[in-house]
Amino acid sequence: MNERGEEIGGEGGTFTAASRSDAQRRADEIRIFTQELQRLERERVLTLSDEQRAAVESHHRNLLARFARVHDVDVDARARQLSLGMRVASFLGALSLAASVFFLFRQFWGEFSVVVQVVTLVAAALGSLAVTAWIDGRDATGYFTKLAAMVAFACFVINVLLLGVIFNITPSDKALIAWAALALLLAYTCDLRLLLAAGLLCLIAFVSARAGTWSGMYWVHFGERPENFFIAAALLFAIPIFIPHRSVSGFEPVYRVFSLLTLFLPMLVLANWGSVSYFDFDPALVEGSYQLAGFGASAGAVWLGARRGWNDVVNTGTAFFVVFLYTKFFDWWWDIMPKYQFFLVLGLISVLLLLVMQRLRVKGYRVFGPAR
């Protein structure tokens, strides 16, 4: 069977690559293994017999050929650079085409009747989706499909926005859920993290706006009570835990990073402006509480990320721990210290943190051995 992501039989055994990222990871491991084997042979640590070498090379050659054909992986450094260039070109192309659609409407909008305007908007959204589906059936690399998918999403956003303008519709947060649904659908279908990010942003805004309306506020003002974002943060963190994402590459880290950003950024705001909290207490008390919560949550994120092997969570938790720490230093010392002393102290503390983390890293290595 030669379908994308399905089990593929090969010479010498079966092997499975559930997604492009699995295949790329295996291709990178093969390249590194080959380089290390050559080094070991040069240093006379290990020498394979001719039979063994031929078997290994043949096996790897078949694997890489199938990965390149089915998943379009980068088999060497040059291919990887070209892939990066293609990704950039794909993104810029999508941006330009979406802008072209928007300005096409602006160019001729006044010459269309309402019926023609509506038909044009719906046809653009449906047509761009149809084109994406057509390209998908013929695009082995996936780059053209991704470009078309981003344009299709942009057409749908313009579709809904301009319908609101034509018919003077009262702005509603319900448009966000429609945009999120299409963005997520296309993201999973085309394995496109950029659309996943767009979909998650729409989802965060919708959930936060709904949380705001439960307290009686007008939905547009949901950002004025940062606690409205916490439900969305919890939801985003839970999704990859309960729904495995084996068939798509790099989606789970996106969920986790967006979840932590949605948690920590509002916490940072509340740690500095307690008056915007739902809690009607003394602002200083609210700020102190959220500062403690920020330290605790970021430290907890680092611990959880280290335990689960989630580097994205470790990095995000560390970054916000430092931000909360530096914010506290600013509160304590900015007014009482000369500026050069303040930054000198920050620099020295950064060096200290570096030394501590290096010690922990070495200690962790000695106790547990190399990471598996």
Added chain:
Amino acid sequence: MSAWTRRRSFVAGMLLVLATNAIVLGGVVYNRSGEPESRLQLTQRELRPTHSRGSARESGGLGLRLQWRVLPPGTARYAYSYNGGEASWLDQAQLASLGFDVSVPPHVPKARRHYGRQLPREVLLVLELDGPAHQQAVARARQRADEEANRASEANPPARVNRRKAALEALEREQSTASRLFAVDAGLDSATLRARYPDANRYAIIRGKVRIHVQSHIGAGILSGYVSDIGNTEINVPKEFLGALRRDALWPLKPGDTVRPLVRMRVAFGQRLEPWLEGVEPGAASIQPGQ
């Protein structure tokens, strides 16, 4: 993901696009169904073009923005503000009926913080066209002009002349070019408001926002409400009316302008209180006071 699953995903995407458009257009059809909830005959005084959609090389559409006002409290206040303002009719009882927490007396020290924390609420506003609120605004402007005219001679004649000139210009503005559309009431139920203001050709009900705040005045706090926004300020101009409205000769209105032709624009407000432009009629050849 298998090819079949991907095909199903794209079909699901198309169904999502169709369903979203159906819901949006269904809402539009419902809004414009039956007899409009209200219908106002507006002029360039109440509707002004937004930034034209597109540059001169583009034939983008045209939008009109509703120019509405709020009569400020107090007879001595003759200054006015557009598209928002402190409302004399938003007293403590009315603010409570709109859902605001007014339990804290406005004169106590913690009142400012208590009321400052409360966010704006979405309400239904009553817009009155060329009614008692506008007449009161004209009366206030006339009173100010009379006061300036009757003021005893001062040591600084140029300042007196400037004040008198400003007062006369304000009166002329109220009579000829200022918007006659005023927000005069607010509530949460459209049926109750319509029962209170049955003339659907003079009063329109529209969604808006109100916020609450405390003013400190000589040591005593005064609770007041501020009408901050209405939901649909911009009205799209359909193609059939573009020719009549996209003319530089129509905009903007200026005080003392007697040659600019008047255009009457019929704006309907539907079942969902969303407006649309129903018709455009050329009116009198020039603007007259009171039109």
